[in-house]
Amino acid sequence: MSQTVDRALSILPLLAEGPANLEQVATRLGVHKSTALRLLRTLHEHGMVYRQQDQRYRLGARLFALAQEAVENLDVREIAHPHLVTLNERCGHTVHLAVYEENEVLYIDKVESRYPVRMYSRIGKPVAITVAAVAKLLLADLPEPERRALAERLTYPAYTARSTPNAAAFLKELATVREQGWATDFGGHEESINCVGAPIRGTDGRVVAACSVSAPNVVVSAEELLSLLPLVRRTADEISREYSGGGPASASVSHASQNPPK
Amino acid sequence: MSQTVDRALSILPLLAEGPANLEQVATRLGVHKSTALRLLRTLHEHGMVYRQQDQRYRLGARLFALAQEAVENLDVREIAHPHLVTLNERCGHTVHLAVYEENEVLYIDKVESRYPVRMYSRIGKPVAITVAAVAKLLLADLPEPERRALAERLTYPAYTARSTPNAAAFLKELATVREQGWATDFGGHEESINCVGAPIRGTDGRVVAACSVSAPNVVVSAEELLSLLPLVRRTADEISREYSGGGPASASVSHASQNPPK
DNA sequence: ATTCCGGTTGCAATCTCTGCAACGTTCATT
DNA sequence: AATGAACGTTGCAGAGATTGCAACCGGAAT
Numbered sequence: 001m002s003q004t005v006d007r008a009l010s011i012l013p014l015l016a017e018g019p020a021n022l023e024q025v026a027t028r029l030g031v032h033k034s035t036a037l038r039l040l041r042t043l044h045e046h047g048m049v050y051r052q053q054d055q056r057y058r059l060g061a062r063l064f065a066l067a068q069e070a071v072e073n074l075d076v077r078e079i080a081h082p083h084l085v086t087l088n089e090r091c092g093h094t095v096h097l098a099v100y101e102e103n104e105v106l107y108i109d110k111v112e113s114r115y116p117v118r119m120y121s122r123i124g125k126p127v128a129i130t131v132a133a134v135a136k137l138l139l140a141d142l143p144e145p146e147r148r149a150l151a152e153r154l155t156y157p158a159y160t161a162r163s164t165p166n167a168a169a170f171l172k173e174l175a176t177v178r179e180q181g182w183a184t185d186f187g188g189h190e191e192s193i194n195c196v197g198a199p200i201r202g203t204d205g206r207v208v209a210a211c212s213v214s215a216p217n218v219v220v221s222a223e224e225l226l227s228l229l230p231l232v233r234r235t236a237d238e239i240s241r242e243y244s245g246g247g248p249a250s251a252s253v254s255h256a257s258q259n260p261p262k
Numbered sequence: 263m264s265q266t267v268d269r270a271l272s273i274l275p276l277l278a279e280g281p282a283n284l285e286q287v288a289t290r291l292g293v294h295k296s297t298a299l300r301l302l303r304t305l306h307e308h309g310m311v312y313r314q315q316d317q318r319y320r321l322g323a324r325l326f327a328l329a330q331e332a333v334e335n336l337d338v339r340e341i342a343h344p345h346l347v348t349l350n351e352r353c354g355h356t357v358h359l360a361v362y363e364e365n366e367v368l369y370i371d372k373v374e375s376r377y378p379v380r381m382y383s384r385i386g387k388p389v390a391i392t393v394a395a396v397a398k399l400l401l402a403d404l405p406e407p408e409r410r411a412l413a414e415r416l417t418y419p420a421y422t423a424r425s426t427p428n429a430a431a432f433l434k435e436l437a438t439v440r441e442q443g444w445a446t447d448f449g450g451h452e453e454s455i456n457c458v459g460a461p462i463r464g465t466d467g468r469v470v471a472a473c474s475v476s477a478p479n480v481v482v483s484a485e486e487l488l489s490l491l492p493l494v495r496r497t498a499d500e501i502s503r504e505y506s507g508g509g510p511a512s513a514s515v516s517h518a519s520q521n522p523p524k
Numbered sequence: 525a526t527t528c529c530g531g532t533t534g535c536a537a538t539c540t541c542t543g544c545a546a547c548g549t550t551c552a553t554t
Numbered sequence: 555a556a557t558g559a560a561c562g563t564t565g566c567a568g569a570g571a572t573t574g575c576a577a578c579c580g581g582a583a584t
Contacts, residue, residue, distance in 0.1 A: 002304040003571060004266040004541070009308040016331040019340075022562060032543050037563070042264040046271040050507050053344050055562075059332040061507030064465055067329035069278040070321035099323075101312060106323050124327040265540065266572070284531060294574045299532070317531075 007031060008039045012059065015049060019056040076200065076209045077108050080239045084111050084211060087235045091228050093215040096197075098127060099208065100138035103150060105129050113215070130156050130164045131188035133197035134210040140178040141199065141207035147174065162187045182233060183210075184226070192217045194225050198236035202243060211236055269293065270301045274321065277311060281318040338462065338471045339371050342501045346373050346473060349497045353490050355477040358459075360389060360396035361470070362404075365412060367397040370471075377481050392418050392426045393450035395459035396472040402440040403461065403469035409436065422453045444495060445472075446488070454479045456487050460498035465506040473498055 007029055014020065014028055026036035040057055043049040047062025071077060077097060084095045088111040097109035104126045129135045139147060151167040151174075164170045177183040185195040197212030213232055215225055269291055276282065276290055288298035302319055305311040309324030339359060346357045350373040359371035366388045391397045401409060413429040413436075426432045439445040447457040459474030475494055477487055 001300050001307065002266055002270070004264055005270040005301060005304040006307070008264070008267040008270070009304070009310060012308075012328055013331075016328050016335065018335050023560090033562075034544085034564080035542060038263050038541080039267060042267040042271070045263065045268070046274075048271065050504075052341065052504060059328065059507065061465070063325065063332070064329045064507055066274055066278055066321065067326045070323065070325045101323055102309060106327070108323070124323060124330040285529090295531075296533080296575080297573060300572080 004039070007035075008043060011036075011039060011043060012048065012063070015057055015059050019052060019058040021056045025057065071108065076239075076243060079243050080200065080209065080211065081109060083235050083239045083242075084109060087111075087211070087213065087231065088113075090231060091213055093213045093219070093225075093228075095211065095213055096134060097209055097211045098132075098134035098138065099210075100135075100142075103153075105132065105135040105138055107134075108209075128157075128159065128189045130154055130170055131159060131185055133183040133185040133195045133212045136174060136177045136183040136185075137197055137199045137210035138207055140174040140183070147171070159189050160187055160191045162191075164188065182229060183212075186222050187217075194220075194222045196225055196229050196232055198229075198233040199240075200236050200243065201240045208243065209239075211239070266301070269297075270305060273298075273301060273305060274310065274325075277319055277321050281314060281320040283318045287319065333465075336505065338501075338505060341505050342462065342471065342473065343371060345497050345501050345504075346371060349373075349473070349475065349493065350376070352493060353475055355475045355481070355487075355490075358396060358474045358476065360394075360400065360472050360474075362397075362400035365415075367391050367394065367400055369396075375477070377477075390419075390421065390451045392416055392432055393421065393447050395445040395447040395457045395474045398436060398439045398445040398447075399459055399461045399472035400469055402436040402445070409433070421451050422449055424449045424453075426450060444491060445474075448484050449479075456482075456484045458487055458491050458494055460491075460495040461502075462498050462505065463502045470505065471501075473501070 010029060011025055014025065020028075022033060022037055022040070025040065026033045029036055029039075040049060044051060044057075044060070047060045047065075049057045049063075050060035051057055076099065080097050084097060088095045092113065094113040095111040096107055098105050098107050100106075106126055107123050110123055127135055129139070139150065142150065148171065151170050154167065154170070156164055156166050156170070158165070164173060182196065182198045184197070185193075187194060193214060193216050195212050195214040197210050199207040200209040200211060202208040211232070213225070213228055272291060273287060276287065282290075284295060284299055284302065287302065288295045291298055291301075302311060306313060306319075306322070309322045309327075311319045312322040313319055338361065342359050346359060350357045354376045356375040357373040358369055360367050360369050362368075368388055369385050372385055389397055391401070401412065404412065410433065413433050416429065416432070418426055418428050418432070420427070426435060444458065444460045446459070447455075449456060455476060455478050457474050457476040459472050461469040462471040462473060464470045473494065475487070475490055
């Protein structure tokens with residue numbers, strides 16, 4: 001929309017990969033050196049980029065400060081966190097919290113497993129949207145046309161033999177998830193990792209976030225993990241209640257209805 | 263420098279205070295609604311701001327993802343190296359950089375002394391953890407339980423008469439180091455070699471690395487070496503500052519009001 | 525229905541940004 | 555010392571992106 005700002009913002013992800021000098025930035029942006037210089041200077045004035053001694057640029061402290069505020073603004077996270085910790089204390093496995101935003105599902109919180117096994121995931125990073133339990137929960141609640149449009153737009157990587165193969169299968173799975181009010185991922189992303197999740201709803205009954213418990217086969221079988229479902233759902237419901245109950249605005253319905261208003 | 267980018271970036275700290283709608287943003291920016299709208303749209307496309315259901319804007323998740331990625335790509339060694347070289351140029355002695363990892367303290371960089379006498383150490387090699395100045399600095403910052411557990415687990419070789427004799431003495435020494443913010447090793451590893459060091463900290467204040475200057479008695483006495491402490495500390499602080507993104511970003515928010523509505 | 529409020533869009537003027545080319549530094553090579 | 559290369563920096567004029575305006579919507583409240 002705005003060429004100048006567009007270019008300036010494009011510099012940031014580029015620098016996130018690692019420090020770069022003026023010419024590298026200019027080349028990758030496809031603009032003249034002097035143009036890149038002026039953009040970088042503006043970013044610099046705002047503390048978004050920093051210039052190291054060797055004159056190369058990297059992301060600046062202001063960005064970190066803003067990022068900090070950005071997460072704090074995701075107030076679901078604040079409310080949910082203690083509940084997630086409790087959940088982790090009770091079952092011992094890795095607990096995730098995720099939200100849907102702009103065609104992506106993002107992890108916004110995580111409590112590490114107390115078992116030695118570690119699984120890869122990163123706060124702020126988009127999740128494997130076609131297979132993750134939390135993704136299914138969040139997408140299942142989208143308005144029907146949007147959900148379908150998104151499903152068509154996605155690609156369906158075959159992470160494992162049990163990955164969701166295509167849009168049709170995905171939509172069917174979402175319907176099931178929507179119906180039952182919980183979701184699983186049994187080896188759809190990584191062969192040996194299973195996952196069960198439940199939705200967190202706001203005052204209006206819409207799904208605002210989703211939480212899940214993940215564990216590798218070597219620690220618990222899929223059935224054992226599934227036995228934790230009631231606990232996971234209870235946790236999600238508690239978060240929903242607290243999330244909706246907060247303000248004096250309209251503390252009406254405390255238990256979220258299964259069928260959100262259209 | 264660039265008006266458009268300047269204005270766009272000024273929106274971010276503004277939203278960090280809390281969600282705002284279009285008109286609020288336009289007013290606080292001192293521009294026309296339509297201008298603000300277009301800036302916000304561009305920010306939106308880059309995921310820097312997010313639009314909630316009530317159409318108000320808030321900071322977006324991409325900010326967080328960017329910061330996360332940047333932190334992961336940070337390399338202490340790369341940033342520290344030029345500073346270490348400068349330190350070496352100023353004092354002439356051997357300069358070391360070390361990190362703590364998996365119950366060990368490892369040298370990850372070294373600038374050789376310019377005096378003919380050199381000391382033995384090798385990049386990548388674990389240091390004498392119970393006596394080295396850098397080790398004391400790194401361990402002093404560990405969480406209390408972990409620090410104690412580690413201290414108990416270690417063995418205390420009597421390299422010299424002045425080597426740390428046991429866990430109790432070591433923990434006491436660590437407390438001192440933690441308190442004063444610097445550390446020494448006077449002949450604890452090799453009778454004739456002394457050493458002073460200072461901690462390098464990340465954004466969150468945690469010690470991420472430590473640097474030190476080492477020299478044999480025959481070149482400088484312990485007191486003379488200690489007189490270099492301010493220089494060593496200053497170097498460590500400079501590295502810290504650069505590592506955490508250039509200090510408290512003095513975001514000179516130039517007010518966008520050069521072109522007021524007539 | 526009407527009014528208000530806030531967001532959105534098309535347009536012309538113009539102000540800002542761009543690319544260029546020349547210049548300044550630093551560093552390595554001859 | 556001199557030469558050259560590499561890279562960052564600056565002044566300028568032209569071009570095109572950006573701006574403010576005013577009109578237009580769409581929903582909410584009256």
